[in-house]
Amino acid sequence: MKGRGRWVVTAFAAMGLLAIPAAAHHSFGAEYDANKPVTLSGTVTKIEWTNPHSYFYLDVKDDKGNVANWKFEGYGPGVLYRNGWKRGISMKPGDSITVTGWRARDGTNWAHARQVTLASGEKMLFGPPAGTGDGGAAPPVEVK
């Protein structure tokens, strides 16, 4: 499928990036470790288009042929829709995809999804950048 808004990428990159306050429903930065990026390829087994956040599950096979099921978290359905995702069309169970994100701090097979490369080769954003919702690089008050 054609990516929504792809044509504006160049225009806005040229203009410089504009700031948009984003809602952090909760702290991705507490749950996921920005120092543990992960890129995995596998087969989608389930998708939960839910608020406040959506999830998809991925069967990932290691070198020995062992399959592990991973859970990836991202935006809720409203944000995904505005970002070009079509429920039931963009990504379906059985699709082969590659996802890049960050692992859960507790070391389980959970991760926060950022970029998904669909079977078609199209790249889409499923979740926010690393460390979001945790207060950012500086506290909102002076540190004494």
Added chain:
Amino acid sequence: MRRLMGFLTVAMAWAPSYLPAQTPARSNAEPSAKSAFPRAADGKPDLTGVWQGGSTARGSWEEANGGTGVGGTGKNPNAPAVLSASDRPATAEKAPYQAWAAQKVLESYKLRGIDDPSAQCLPPGLPRTSVLGLFPTQIVQTPQQIVFLYEYMHEFRVVPLNAKHRDDLAPTYMGDSVGHWEGDTLVVDVTGFNDKTWLVGTGTFHSEALHVTERYTRVDKDQINYDITLEDPNVLTKPWIIHTNLMLREGTRLEEYVCAENNLAPAFYERLQKNNVNFQRP
């Protein structure tokens, strides 16, 4: 001073720390000629429409957000992300908290905001709800009242015009709003808050004495200048003033947002703490 205040330096909540802070300059445009934006039958600027907070980009949602890494509505994963409601919408100064209160804010910051009331799907309060960029806001204007519909958390505010606050207000998450027009600026006075929300930015708590004054000035077809004054003598040393924007997003419709549907955050936080997983800032 006006010019100085016109800049909104943006804190980077949803941004990796290696990204530079963005400093989007808000237009300092004064209200344009009367023909520049629609007016209601009573001659007031008509604020009716779907708007996006915190942006300076004109155009549809797609056009304005396609290139940014922002709140995730962009296509470029390497693009700097921007201000989140868990961050300070950095004005020229940081939040002017009293010393004891600043320490409490820092405790939440150290905890990476796991004590965020909105993680429990509670109403986010003001101005956290009203400055958002990730979710649209719809304004419906009549001569008697202004209605704000927020996709985020499915919140709304009904603002009667030329009315007084009730004298029997019970504390609420979103407060009690009354409005009036000062020339072409809609001024909304909000009081009657409970103390269970954050202002904007991780840990930015307040007391029930919070008083919010909002000023909405539509400067042209695409832009409302949105100026907010936060007063709370119990926790702040002086008013905290925030200048930001709302940008028109024609064609965007509000989506459903049912936070309680699948809220896994509280259990996740509990698991981290129970298992002594190190998630706090040093």
